[in-house]
Amino acid sequence: MKIITNATVITVNEQNEVIYNGAVGFDGGKITYVGKTPEDLSAYDEIIDGTNKYLMPGLINTHGHVGMSLLRGFADDLPLKQWLEEKMWPMEGQFTKEHVKWGTAISIIEMIRTGTTTFVDMYDHMDTVAQEVEASGMRGVLCRGVIGFCSEEERQQKLQEAASFASRWNGAANGRIHTMMSPHAPYTCSPEYIQQILEKAIELNVPLHIHMSESKAEVEQNVQDYGVRPVAHLENLGVFNHPTLVAHAVHLTDEEIDTLAKYDVKVAHNPISNLKLASGVARVPEMLAKGVCVSLATDSSASNNNLNLFEELKLAAILHKGVSYDPEVVPAEEALRMATRYAADAVFQKESLGSLEVGKKADMIMLNAAQAHLQPANDPISHVVYAANGYDVTDTIVDGHFLMKDKELITMDEQQAIAEVNRVFALLKQ
Numbered sequence: 001m002k003i004i005t006n007a008t009v010i011t012v013n014e015q016n017e018v019i020y021n022g023a024v025g026f027d028g029g030k031i032t033y034v035g036k037t038p039e040d041l042s043a044y045d046e047i048i049d050g051t052n053k054y055l056m057p058g059l060i061n062t063h064g065h066v067g068m069s070l071l072r073g074f075a076d077d078l079p080l081k082q083w084l085e086e087k088m089w090p091m092e093g094q095f096t097k098e099h100v101k102w103g104t105a106i107s108i109i110e111m112i113r114t115g116t117t118t119f120v121d122m123y124d125h126m127d128t129v130a131q132e133v134e135a136s137g138m139r140g141v142l143c144r145g146v147i148g149f150c151s152e153e154e155r156q157q158k159l160q161e162a163a164s165f166a167s168r169w170n171g172a173a174n175g176r177i178h179t180m181m182s183p184h185a186p187y188t189c190s191p192e193y194i195q196q197i198l199e200k201a202i203e204l205n206v207p208l209h210i211h212m213s214e215s216k217a218e219v220e221q222n223v224q225d226y227g228v229r230p231v232a233h234l235e236n237l238g239v240f241n242h243p244t245l246v247a248h249a250v251h252l253t254d255e256e257i258d259t260l261a262k263y264d265v266k267v268a269h270n271p272i273s274n275l276k277l278a279s280g281v282a283r284v285p286e287m288l289a290k291g292v293c294v295s296l297a298t299d300s301s302a303s304n305n306n307l308n309l310f311e312e313l314k315l316a317a318i319l320h321k322g323v324s325y326d327p328e329v330v331p332a333e334e335a336l337r338m339a340t341r342y343a344a345d346a347v348f349q350k351e352s353l354g355s356l357e358v359g360k361k362a363d364m365i366m367l368n369a370a371q372a373h374l375q376p377a378n379d380p381i382s383h384v385v386y387a388a389n390g391y392d393v394t395d396t397i398v399d400g401h402f403l404m405k406d407k408e409l410i411t412m413d414e415q416q417a418i419a420e421v422n423r424v425f426a427l428l429k430q
């Protein structure tokens with residue numbers, strides 16, 4: 001049994017408790033104690049001093065494409081459609097397993113360093129991504145993203161590959177890997193194809209993950225092609241009768257927000273990617289007010305351009321204030337829940353992730369609170385959301401195992417990943 005003592009514990013439990021001189025005990029990957037630092041520590045065989053540290057749940061990044069870190073800085077300052085069609089897809093078409101391996105490795109290193117303990121990933125070469133998750137000790141919710149712009153034979157092959165991946169890896173790595181099925185978007189998959197993917201998801205009992213209503217142009221195209229906007233389109237196809245996580249959900253009407261609430265559709269909000277691709281600003285306060293589960297995500301390093309979820313945390317808390325002229329929307333505690341508790345719900349693991357509570361998984365991070373930019377030490381949640389940054393994280397723990405201890409990576413070789421990612425990037429034709 002291990003225990004972290006003398007820390008400021010930000011539990012993100014239902015009461016939003018912060019425990020000063022607090023401690024968290026854990027054993028076999030699960031939290032066994034949360035409270036004040038006990039006088040008697042004799043039951044514990046490892047005592048970790050958390051003096052001058054914030055101890056909080058690891059962040060959960062609910063949408064991204066980790067292999068795309070290989071394309072960081074490759075194509076900036078373009079709108080979504082042009083960025084995808086002219087820049088991303090031609091490069092991704094050349095990707096081998098090796099490209100995805102090293103793109104994934106640098107992404108995982110960045111996430112461990114900046115306090116993310118679970119990430120959602122939709123991509124190709126997913127066996128490679130899953131192997132990196134397994135080896136690194138991270139937690140992943142993974143899916144083979146499927147685009148239908150190809151022959152019928154290839155479409156069926158991709159569907160089989162996605163289903164095979166979802167069934168082989170679900171529950172792997174001591175339960176650290178969960179899987180989903182993923183039609184990329186309503187504009188890249190026909191209605192028939194989306195339904196076939198949905199049927200597989202139902203058969204395999206895994207959730208569905210899809211990009212939806214990201215740009216105005218996408219919504220207009222959907223109306224032209226199918227006579228309805230993407231939300232009604234997916235509702236009509238029966239998608240929302242199944243557990244679903246949608247990425248973006250930027251362009252929504254009031255009625256569409258009601259629909260998402262009615263079906264308990266989970267939303268991954270990607271504020272930086274949406275701003276950078278000039279897609280717009282999601283109606284987060286309205287969604288939260290109607291009870292939609294809104295979580296936080298980075299999307300990929302090709303549109304963000306990093307995977308530091310602390311940036312989303314601060315932006316989610318301030319962006320919607322500015323847009324609505326209302327400083328009371330998305331308060332700091334709510335933004336923190338979007339990156340933890342609500343995100344656990346968004347990946348259908350709210351019973352085991354998202355807060356520091358007895359019985360939940362020991363996925364947690366520590367931040368160095370003894371720094372000038374986090375003084376005076378008056379409001380830990382405010383400081384984490386508005387003043388801290390991802391590189392204040394000193395320790396990252398997943399399933400009770402340290403992936404970073406006192407800033408030192410335990411499971412990943414950063415220098416090797418830096419060398420290899422540059423080597424394989426140079427093999428691509430631009």
Ligand SMILES: CSC[C@H]1O[C@@H](n2cnc3c(O)ncnc32)[C@H](O)[C@@H]1O
Pocket residue numbers: 065080084088089092122123124144145146147184185211214273299300303
């Ligand atoms: C089929 S694998 C995933 C696929 O998604 C593409 N992608 C990356 N970011 C976005 C985004 O913001 N909207 C839509 N699609 C995106 C990526 O390039 C892969 O091809």
Ligand SMILES: [Zn+2]
Pocket residue numbers: 063064065211247299300
């Ligand atoms: Zn995406």
